[in-house]
Each structure stands twice: as structure tokens, then as C-alpha cells.
Amino acid sequence: MKQIYGLVQVRALELRDFRRYEHALLEFPTEGVAFVGPNAAGKTSFLEALHKVALLRGFGKEEEMVRWGKRGYRLRVRLSTGTAEVSYEQGKGTRVVWEGEAITPLARWIGRIPVVLLRPGDSEWIEGPAAVRRRWADRLLSQVSSTYLGTLMQYERALAQRNALLGQPDSTPALLDSWEALLVETGPFLQRMRLQLAPLLEDSLRTFYGCFGPEKIHLHYKTTVDPSPEAWRKAWSHLRPKEVHVGRTLIGPHLEDFQVQLGEQPARGYASEGQKKSLLIALKWAELQHLKGQQTFSPLLLLDDVGEKLDKPRLEALGQLTRLAGQTFVTDVEERRVREAFPELPIVRLPLMS
């Protein structure tokens, strides 16, 4: 496959039967654009389309992304390095074609267009359950390392199989051993990658958050078992009867969490609304820096309707993020705010869709 090197820039995006668009074609300058328009004007659809093209996942369910009455949608992007088409059809799933060549398996595509996304619901990263932060870390690590993504897919499959086996009355130690062999080969690797990620992000988080407040941020990955095959086997030697009883695996990265602290307190439950907003902007800064540091090119930055209710310093900080991005795409209902925060971004005005 022809590699994408250098700066990834989206020159044009074409939608067919995507959300409420039958057909739309937009060309983008090198900085990116800001989509401005009233609610329900279809601004977010463009960001979602870009996210789908990059990470093969939109913001909602696939069926909801298909235009009403159609069986699938097609997205084409012209990048500085070539043309990609990402299509979805009911019953067939997603397909990626890069420069005329179908990409299989799809995992090979992830990471070619790195993306950092901020959406209104993202305070879940602070307030939500551990699964939110695990998904976030998996998405970030998968964009940097296809070995991580491949290992994660193997781990999840083996885990589902072991859990299915634990629930069956005739699960023998020999069978459990065999599934565990694959889990101890993949699980500790995932743990080590996440353990390495935490301090790297913590550094950039602290630096950027320093603009907002004096609290020191701590980001810590908490494991359920040491990241080594020996530790896993030892844990299972005690845990197995209990696992057979409950029918699922009780150690491993699928249960672990990133803990976020502001000063001495956990951010979850204690951070003020203002602190949460600052923390999220700092987090995006850390993600951008991480992706930029690991890749030969800068990520796309997608900011979906996040300007609302931000005070001036935070709005300025949001604008600062574009410095690390290869290209920025913003949606907002208010043109004045966009002009203030992103003075260099051209504006695309979208009317209310009938």
C-alpha cells in the first residue's frame, strides 16, 4: 500500500446519503474551516464524516448515519497525499478504499489520519465510568501503534471466549489454560502501553493546565494485576474458582482505570465546572502533543460546539490548540465567538436545513 507521508491535509470532503445530506461537496483551505449555523443546520455531520473517515467510527450508530430510506452512505476525502473512500452499507459494514486499493483488514487504516476530537459530552472523561477512559486510551494508542490495536483485538476476542467458557459447566482446566495462554501474551502488553501513556500525558497536561489554575494534575493508571505473565498466572491460581462462579475474568486491562486528580482530590465528583472545562482543553492539548510526537504528521483537530459557555481565557486556550494541529475543523452557532477564538479560520455558513 502506498504510504501517507508528510502533512495530512484534507483538501476536499464529499458526502453521499450521509445523515441528512443527499450530496455535499466541500473544499478546505490548509488551516481548516469553521462551520457556523443554527442548531440542526447539519454542522456536526461534517465533523462526524471526517471522524468516520479517519477512525472508521462516527458519533452515533451506523444506521443513524445513513440518510433516511437509503441502505448506505459514501464519504470521499481528497487528502494532500491521495484519495480515500470510506463507505458503509447495511449488512456489509464499512469498506475503505485508498487510491483505488481496498484496505483489509480495516485495522490497517487506523492511525493514517490521526484525529483529536472534543465534543460537548466529553466531561464524561472526568465524571463517567472507567470504560469511557479505557476507550479513550485505546483510541489514542491505536492511532499511534497498530501493534496496540492488533493486540487489543486479539485480547478482546480471547477474553470473550474465556468468559464464554467460564460460563459453561464443562470448562476444564486444560481448556481454560489454553485461552489464558493468549491472554497472558496480549494483556500485559496492553497494560504496559497504558502505563507508559499516563506519565507522558500527565506532563503535557500539567504544563497546559498551568495557564488556568494552580492545582497540580495527576494522571495515574491503576492496574488489577502486575503486567507480567507470571503475575497473571499467579493471580489466576487463586481467582479461578471465583471466576468460574461469576462467569467472567476478574483481572486484566478490560477492568482497569486511569485516575485523574486535581491537587489532592480526585477530579471525578470534586472538579468544578470551570476546572472540568480547563482539564478537557488541557487533555486535548496533551493528545495533540502525543500524536504529533509519535507521528510524522500533525493530527486533525475537530471541535464540535464546545465554544459555548467558555469564558475568554478558556476560549483563547481553545484557539491555542490549533497551533499543534495540522488542520482544524470547528462548529459553532455563533460567528462572533469563532472569529475571536480562531481568527485565522475561514467560515462556512450553513443555513437551517428544510
Add this chain to the structure above:
Amino acid sequence: MEALLPPSLASLKEALERLPGIGPRSALRLIQAFLRKPELLQSVLGSLQQVQTSVRMCRRCGFWAESDGGLCIICTDAGREEPVLCVVKEPSDILAIERSQAFRGQYHVLGGVLDPLSGVQEKDLRLKELWQRIRTEGYEEVVLALGTSPEAETTTYYIARHLADWPGRITRFASGIPVGSDLEYVDPLTLSRSLRERQPIHV
């Protein structure tokens, strides 16, 4: 559109669509070809009937067999003397390996791999037959060629573990870089395994 087809064609189309690799469009194309060339339909019918009456699973290795003794062409080939038993998932895997002309031993078709999520258990695989053959047929090596999916890896491990006390060699097919390809096109997971399982060079 289905309503336009005469009932017998509709039911044929439905049956064809249940075959692997055949969608609604290919099904219609097959039907069209059958109707245009009755002799084609006749020969396919004849072949299908022949297969139904005379093809059996080889009673030794599990490959396809048609001879009276119930053994397949590989099990009756006296020239295959290498004392190695190659364990594969499906009969079609034998064809793939034979195409390479690199193997002169015997095969054993497992008929699947362990897959608790889909309800495939040990008893659904031809494992008892495998243990029996390894005990009685005098092999020096068992090579496991089940693939690299998580299920295949686990089944490989399961078999190797079961045979831990067997005196012969237990091996698996290597994973690595496809012959003739450049490193930059190989996915990192394959690369890391090729590096881990690297081979000494004999000169």
C-alpha cells in the same frame, strides 16, 4: 422484485443465496445461466448427485474420499513416507498446502477450532481420532497448521499441551514476512512475531 419470480425460481434463488460467497445478484446470474443452457443444469445436477452418493470423509484423515476402502487419495499414496502429521482445520487447507508441493507427510483434518462463543467444544472436533493416530501411526513430528486467529492459536496451544509427554517433536507453522514483499508493507504485529521467532542462517 421477489414477487415477480415464479415460485420455483424464487425458492431456488433463496437456496442459492444460502451458499457461501453467493449474494442475490450472483444467484440470479446462476439461475439465468441454468435456464439458458439446459445441458449446464443437467451436468451440475448430475455432479451434485454423484457427490451426494459417493463422497465421504476419509475415515483416517478426514479429507474428501471416494474410494471403496473409505480412504482418500493422500492416505493411499505409498510415496508419502515422511513420518510427519500435519493438523489442519478444514479439507480445503490440505489443497492449499499441497499446492506448495512442500510437504510429503500425512494430514489430519480437525473440522474446526475451539470456539466457546459459537458453541464449538472439544467433542465437536476430531481430537480423539488425532490422539489415536499419534499413538498408533508412528509419527516423529506433529505440525500444527491451524492459522493465526485467537481461536486457532488457542487450539494449537491446547493440542500442544495435551501432547506434552509425547516423545516426538511438536511444531507449528511459522508466521512471518510473505516471500517477495518489502518490510514496510508488513503489518507490525506480523513483524514483531517474525522478529521474536527469527531463524539462524545456515551457511
